[in-house]
Amino acid sequence: MIEYENLERLNRPFVNAFKESFNSTLNSGWYVLGNNVKTFENKFATYCGTKYCVGLNSGLDALILGIQALELPEHSEILVPSNTYIATILAIIQNNYKPVLVEPELHTYTISPSEVEKKITPKTSAILVVHLYGKMANMVEINNIAKKNNLKVIEDAAQSHGAMLNEIKAGNWSDVAAFSFYPTKNLGALGDAGAITTNSESIALKIAALRNYGSHKKYHNKYIGVNSRLDEVQAGFLNVKLDFLDKINEHKRKLAFIYNQELSNFYTKPVVQESFFDVFHIYNVLTPERDRLKEYLEKKGVKTEIHYPCAPHNQEALKGYFVETYPISEKIHQQTLSLPISFFHTEVEVRTVIKHLNNFAHDHK
Ligand SMILES: Cc1ncc(COP(=O)(O)O)c(C=O)c1O
Structure with a gap:
C-alpha cells in the first residue's frame, strides 16, 4: 500500500536528533519562551530573509495575531482567495473584519490579481494572499495593486516554507506573514506550532506581546493579549528539522x-x-x-x-x-x-x- 502520509515514517530520519533536543530541553529546566524559541526565531527569520520572526502556537493564531497587529480600520474588508483552507477566513472574522472572497486563477490556484482589482472598494483595507499547495501567489502584481490602493498585504504562508518568487522567499513579501508548522507541513513540528515573519519591528514587538497576555515587560500588560507562545519543546524539534527543510x-x-x-x-x-x-x-x-x-x-x-x-x-x-x-x-x-x-x-x-x-x-x- 502507498500511504498518502505517515508522520512516523516522515520523522524517522530525525528521531535521534529529536531525542537529543528533548533531553536537552528537559535538562535545561526552562520550558516556556527559552533558548529554543529564540534560536528558532532567529534561524527562521534568516531562512526567510526577514528581519523578524515571532514563534506562536499555531498557524491560525499567526493569522489572527498578524491581522490584529496591523490595526486596520474597524469593520473594514479584507480580500482573500475563495479556495483557501478555512483558517485563513476564520482569522479575518475573529478580528471582526469582513472577508471578501476573490476567485483564484484556475492554472495556479492562487488569488487572481485582476479579480482582486475588481473587488476593491473604499472599505478594503488589506489583501490576504494564500500560497496554496506550496506555490507562491503572484506577489509582484499583488504588491503593485496594494501600493496603488494603499492596502496592507498579509501572506498565509502555511503551505509554502521555502517557496520563492524571483528568488525571494514566502514570508518576505508582505507587512506580516503567517506560517503553520502543523506536523504534515514541509516544516512540521510534532504537534501544533506556528510563527509570523515581518520586516517591521513594531509589528514584531506587538505580536511578541500579544502572544504573551499582551505583556511587553514582565507583569506589565500593554494589550489585551492571549497565550499563544511557541512551545519550547516544539521549537527544539523545529530547530532540528529546519536544517533539513x-x-x-x-x-x-x-x-x-x-x-x-x-x-x-x-x-x-x-x-x-x-x-x-x-x-x-x-x-x-x-x-x-x-x-x-x-x-x-x-x-x-x-x-x-x-x-x-x-x-x-x-x-x-x-x-x-x-x-x-x-x-x-x-x-x-x-x-x-x-x-x-x-x-x-x-x-x-x-x-x-x-x-x-x-x-x-x-x-x-
Ligand atoms: C493555508 C492554511 N492556512 C492556515 C492554516 C492553519 O494552520 P494551523 O493548523 O497551524 O492552525 C493551515 C493549516 O492547516 C493552512 O493550510
Whole structure:
C-alpha cells in the first residue's frame, strides 16, 4: 500500500536528533519562551530573509495575531482567495473584519490579481494572499495593486516554507506573514506550532506581546493579549528539522517533476512558471473524474486526499457570510485530488502511483 502520509515514517530520519533536543530541553529546566524559541526565531527569520520572526502556537493564531497587529480600520474588508483552507477566513472574522472572497486563477490556484482589482472598494483595507499547495501567489502584481490602493498585504504562508518568487522567499513579501508548522507541513513540528515573519519591528514587538497576555515587560500588560507562545519543546524539534527543510523541499520537487513529466495529460497538472520556486506541500491534479479516480486508486492500494472537499463559502460555519457564486473555486473543490508526495516517498512509489493514474486515464479517454 502507498500511504498518502505517515508522520512516523516522515520523522524517522530525525528521531535521534529529536531525542537529543528533548533531553536537552528537559535538562535545561526552562520550558516556556527559552533558548529554543529564540534560536528558532532567529534561524527562521534568516531562512526567510526577514528581519523578524515571532514563534506562536499555531498557524491560525499567526493569522489572527498578524491581522490584529496591523490595526486596520474597524469593520473594514479584507480580500482573500475563495479556495483557501478555512483558517485563513476564520482569522479575518475573529478580528471582526469582513472577508471578501476573490476567485483564484484556475492554472495556479492562487488569488487572481485582476479579480482582486475588481473587488476593491473604499472599505478594503488589506489583501490576504494564500500560497496554496506550496506555490507562491503572484506577489509582484499583488504588491503593485496594494501600493496603488494603499492596502496592507498579509501572506498565509502555511503551505509554502521555502517557496520563492524571483528568488525571494514566502514570508518576505508582505507587512506580516503567517506560517503553520502543523506536523504534515514541509516544516512540521510534532504537534501544533506556528510563527509570523515581518520586516517591521513594531509589528514584531506587538505580536511578541500579544502572544504573551499582551505583556511587553514582565507583569506589565500593554494589550489585551492571549497565550499563544511557541512551545519550547516544539521549537527544539523545529530547530532540528529546519536544517533539513531545503532537503525536504528538494525531494518533493524531484517527485513533483516526475509526476509532471510522466503523468498523462488527461489530468490537469500543476503549472510550471519561470521565476516561481514551488515546494509542493501538496501535489494535486484536476479531473472531472476525481471521485471515481480516488476510488480506483484506493482499490489499487494508493491513498490520496482532497484539499479541500468543501469550499469555504459552502461550510456550515460560514452560512450567510457570502452571497455570490464562486465557480472557479467550486470547480477546483470538485475536481482536485492530492497525490502522495511526502519526504519519505520514493521515486519507485511515485512511479507506481503514476502507472495506476495512467491506466485509469487510458480507460477513460
Ligand atoms: C493555508 C492554511 N492556512 C492556515 C492554516 C492553519 O494552520 P494551523 O493548523 O497551524 O492552525 C493551515 C493549516 O492547516 C493552512 O493550510
